Amino acid sequence: MDVQVGDILEMKKPHPCGSRRFLVLRSGMDFKIRCTGCGHEVMVPRVKAEKNIKKIIRQEQDEK
Template identity: 75%
Template sequence: MDVQVGDILKMKKKHPCGEYYFDVLRVGMDFKLKCKTCGREVMVPRAKIEKNIKEIIRKEDQAPT
């Protein structure tokens, strides 16, 4: 699975704050993700993330803000 820094991931399960979307801050054996709502940063193993991704929103596809 090709996930890059700057992409936004929509997960199958939501964060405890209720958000499904996360920014990708770091990619490697672990992913560093930042919740779009509460801003909490979490480190999660690659295998767990790849299993739970519902959609990848590429940084090129994002509308400028």
């Protein structure tokens, strides 16, 4: 799965604050993600995160 820094991940299960969207801060063997609802940052193993991703929302950047 192609997940890049700056992507927003919509997960299958919500965070305890109620938000399902997380911003990717770091990717590699683990993902460092920040909840867009409450701002809580979490390190999650790639395998576990990829299992729970429902949709990837990519921020399109204008390349000039």
